[in-house]
Amino acid sequence: MSSASRRSSATRKTPPLPKHHIRPTTPFSTTSFPKHPPSPATTPPSKVKENVTVTVRFRPLNGRELSKGDEVAWYADGDYTLRNEFNPDIAYSFDRVFGPATTTRHVYDVAAQHVVSGAMEGVNGTVFAYGVTSSGKTHTMHGEQKSPGIIPLAVKDVFGIIQETPGREYLLRVSYLEIYNEVINDLLNPTGQNLKIREDSQGTYVEGIKEEVVLSPAHALSLIASGEEHRHVGSNNVNLLSSRSHTIFTVTIESSPGEDQGEEVTLSQLHLIDLAGSESSKTETTGLRRKEGSYINKSLLTLGTVISKLTDGKSTHVPYRDSKLTRLLQSSLSGHGRVSLICTVTPASSNTEETHNTLKFAQRSKHVEIKASQNKILDEKSLIKKYQREISNLKQELQQLKSGMVEKQNPVVPSQEDLVNLKLQLEAGQIKLQSRLEEEEQAKAALMGRIQRLTKLILVSTKNTIQPNILEKPSHRRRHSFGEDELAYLPDRKREYMVDDDAGSIDSELSVDGRSDATNLDEIVKDFKRSKRRGMLGWFKLKVKSYITLSYVPFDLHLICYAQ
Ligand SMILES: Nc1ncnc2c1ncn2[C@@H]1O[C@H](COP(=O)(O)OP(=O)(O)OP(=O)(O)O)[C@@H](O)[C@H]1O
Secondary structure, eight states: OOHHHHHHOSEEOOSOOOOOOOOOOOOOOEEOBTTBOOOTTSOOOOOEEEEOEEEEEEOOOOHHHHHTTOOBOEEEETTTEEEESSOTTOEEEOSEEEOTTOOHHHHHHHHTHHHHHHHHTTBOEEEEEEOBTTSSHHHHHTBOSSSBOHHHHHHHHHHHHHHTOTTOEEEEEEEEEEEETTEEEETTOTTOOSBOEEEETTEEEETTOOOEEOOSHHHHHHHHHHHHTTSOEEOOSSOTTEEOSEEEEEEEEEEESOTTOOOOEEEEEEEEEEOOOBOOTTSOOOHHHHHHHHHHHHHHHHHHHHHHHHHSSOOSOOOGGGSHHHHHHHHHHTTBSEEEEEEEEOOBGGGHHHHHHHHHHHHHHTTOEEEEOEEEEOGGGOHHHHHHHHHHHHHHHHHHHHHHHHHTTOOOOOOHHHHHHHHHHHHHHHHHHHHHHHHHHHHHHHHHHHHHHHHHHSBOOSOOOSOGGGGGSOOSSBOOOOOGGGGOOOTTOOSOOOOOSTTOHHHHHHHHHHHHHHHHHHHHHHHHHHHHHHOHHHHHHHHHHHHHHOSOHHHHHHHHHHHO
């Protein structure tokens, strides 16, 4: 093969070699998860073994490599095999090998979609990109506006799955952290520095990490973008924007069949990880960069050791504790949930050795066994159930408050004498009445606000086929439309997201009252102004009429007080 033709592509189609297909979806069973003890009410786990999905993605030779005369040293030989150009005996097979022309969308469909859909069904999932500096990890995980990466595609998919799952309610929370020089920083909360890893009976977790409930893809992406602003990035001689830290973006997904149904809630975590790249002596660095590089290399070395120990079949001790990265990945690597490893490589001959090391790591990782199983929790442990119960209680409370107010307003036609007495009573008790009315109004507004806030947090599909009549009345749930625009993912964009106003289905129910109140109030104000013109007697005549026609008497009382 000539240099020129080698340079043109790192992909070749030759007769098929033994193929390694992506494993079929594993039937779900039950397991536990960090921070949430397993429910005794769950069915016994029927764990089915599968392996980590391991794929390799080539990036094209870049300008720097071409200008220094680099050749293609490694190439994709079909969809599953990767070969060394100069030594045909060196070949590796993986679940999939992506040539340099492959789109990230395709990588997502093959390497990440099954992990994301599993997470939506309660199976923990981890997708991570591994490779040397400048091999394309960030390009793969984050992408750019024109070519969104695995993280934005997964976020969009999560909301798409909610939309395609009528009759189920979801609550999503996200967190975003970096491990920089072996220190954990919260990227969603700049004051959350040097956070500690804690362990409970269910595994490791980061103490004090901020979790934000997300309401739409744009909302989640804006959080990532704002988190990215705090991530440590710097340039080395091969990458102008080299990641100096490992990042873990976690989506916690709770789902339940609905407010009044007894079925357990499923809970899972989806970890999307962009590792920093290992650096060799060729990566010329000094000072701070070198220090960062040594932390990065050390933690990746520990990751390699952990993978080796997990797969050699004889180790009794796995050194998860030797790095923050492996401690946080402990639950995933020790088999709780689905894992997809995307190794990124350059075909460049100048990087032959580094690419070979990545491939050896990928090969070992293939033998890590995992048991994908579904997490279920009891109602009381679940945030979504807590919110659902709270909404229902608040609605009852609101109803009681409203009916209490209406009872007090029963329109009775008073006699002339009653009216005089009433006026005297009103004069005596006007301040008390006024403040009580204000209190009731405030309580009502507070209840409405709480119901509205809680309702917005729970996500449902607009395709509600379970209750078709729901379309006939204003919805009580937040509605979403998940367009491509949601992926307009600008890292420099500040948090300009919403809690927007399309949500307000509960508004529509509540605003019915709001509008009628306002209408009555307007009328009363008009009456009041007219009566002022006519003098007090006119006002009293008018009020007698108002008592009969208006149902919302407290406002009348209120105005009478002012009218005196
Ligand atoms: N598959 C690809 N197609 C086109 N360009 C790519 C691809 N992969 C990476 N690149 C480009 O190569 C450069 C380096 O990629 P990237 O920053 O993703 O590397 P990295 O592995 O994350 O590096 P580091 O570990 O230093 O952060 C970027 O300019 C990126 O746009």
